[in-house]
Amino acid sequence: MFFKGQELIEILTKNNLVKEDKIRAASIQAKQDKLSLDAELIKQGLVSEEILAEHYAETYKIPYINLEKKKIPKETLLLIPEPIARNYQVAAFEKDKEKLKLAMVDPTDLQTIEFMEKKTGMKMEVFLTTSTSISEILKQYRKSLKTEFSEIIDKQGVREPADAEDLRKMAKELPVVKIVDTLLEYAIYENASDIHIEPLEEEIIVRYRVDGVLRDVMNLPKKILAGIVARIKVLSNLKIDEHRLPQDGRFKIETEEYKISFRVSVIPVFDGEKIVMRLLFESAKPFSLEELGLRRNALKIVKLNINRPHGMILSTGPTGSGKTTTLYSILNILNTPEVNICTIEDPIEYHMPRINQSQVAPKIGYTFANGLRSLLRQDPDIIMVGEIRDSETAEMAIHSSLTGHLVLSTLHTNNAAGAIPRLIDMKIEPFLLASTVNVVVAQRLVRKICANCIESYHLDRTAWQNLEAEVNLKKILEIMVREGAIVSSKITPDSLLFYRGRGCAQCNNTGYRGRLGIFEVLEVSEAIQALTVKRAPTEDIEKQAVAEGMTRMLEDGFYKAKMGITTLEEVLRVTKE
Helix, strand or coil: CCCCCCHHHHHHHHHCCCCHHHHHHHHHHHHHCCCCCHHHHCCCCCCHHHHHHHHHHCCCCEEEEECCCCCHHHHHHHCCCCHHHHHHHHEEEEEECCEEEECCCCCCCHHHHHHHHHCCCEEEEEECCCCCHHHHHHHHHHHHHHHHCCCCCCCCCCCCCCHHHHHHCCCCHHHHHHHHHHHHHHHHHHCCCCCEEEECCCCCEEEEECEEEEEEEEEEEEEHHHHHHHHEEEEEHCCCCCCCEEEEEEEEEECCCCCCEEEEEEEEECCEEEEEEEEECCCCCCCHHHHHCHHHHHHHHHHHCCCCCCEEEEEECCCCCCCHHHHHHHHHHHCCCCCEEEEEEEEEEEECCEEEEEEEHHCCECCHHHHHHHHHHHHCEEEECCCCHHHHHHHHHHHHHHHHCCEEEEECCCCCHHHHHHHHCCCCCHHHHHHHHEEEEEEEHHHHHHCCCCEEEEEEHHHHHHHHHHHCHHHHHHHHHHCCCHHHHHHHCCHHHEEEEEEHHHHCEEECCCCCEEEEEEEEEEHHHHHCCCCCCCCHHHHHHHHHCCCCCHHHHHHHCCCCCHHHHHHHHHCCC
């Protein structure tokens, strides 16, 4: 956090802050806990965070400030949005016409300083502070945001609309515009994937989905619901006076920092109209297959099959499991000048240069099946179908792969083996499936442990017994030995180390930050082709795939939990069927 290695030890001993024997003991414990030495010393109460910060400031001639009891003016505090303050551990605490005083836990982070100068248009005067100080400042944000909304609603006069025309005017008035803009901006900086605006009898609940989990953000008075809904309908080009039927739309926000599409769904509920907005970060770059979480044999199989000239690659899993992201990553690898890639999607989530992306429009008859039929006249080498939803689309996709095209698509099944029986249920002939499907990738998304507050722990006897009741622990331990995560499957709870996040300001005290996939990759071998032709059930296909070396999602998740990437709780949460 502050000093590192030998430099820290010299500061501690020179100033008689901690005795040498306690420093040695803390060093050993820090390695076990996977913490820096200064973090371990602070954790054990051997030295305070503030004392270390003061010595650091004195050594490197950086001004130090304690913000724990400082009241910061709202207009200064809000120059830096709360999500940025929390993620980068910074806070603005004083300003004049040209200069902004910035408190930072890491004053050597030049990239963040440059970003702040660009965002505020002001020069930065940097001060060192502690993470405890930043945590206290973050509490002021909640109060300031609540105060800001109260002022907009009460002083600037948000009111109930009289009629449809009044509602249209209200949607363009400054108070409503400011409320909606603030909700959107905070969602962007929180890196949320969805915004939920839910009316109750007397208030509105606003929730963000961050890393796949919904959490309450703020409560607003019910009287501003009509204005918020009207404003979002105006942005999305929806019918502002239609309150009885569901509506779908989209709009885009583009700045120097980001380019984001919002996919909007409005439905009538008992207490008004509920809005859900999906955030699609168009400027996001595709991940590599390794960054997604594919590894070892699964990675090798996927890379081998994406280089085949024809056939089908299927990505399966529930909504929000990252299927489309996986297909985009594959397309990014295949995207070369020698091939023509065409897609039919709903919606187009990421714009990719040199790829011909088309969006379905069911209202005018442009469906997946019709779109795919049209794409075949565009001389494609590779086709991506956003989702196989019906028999017609499935049949078109199968015939496309039979005629020399590589076809990528998604399907809603719980596991990889279930994809084949699912397509047979869609009236696809088994012999066609056996000769066209190359590989099925099933996946879920798990939250990653926050790197800033990760700690190790041993399972107690009760937790071990509960785990044995839920999963085949013996089989999983054998696979973890095969994967190199542990040395022997004959181990006791107190010898098996797992990891979790304690919770800190950077992860909003959740212990998690970011997500990655857990996978099972089923390659269609001759044995699985034979089972397909016989219309074998999912269980038989999965049994054969496992016999051929397939690692199931649960096992992949346990490996990643053992390696400190995610937690056991996360793996069990997303793999429960």
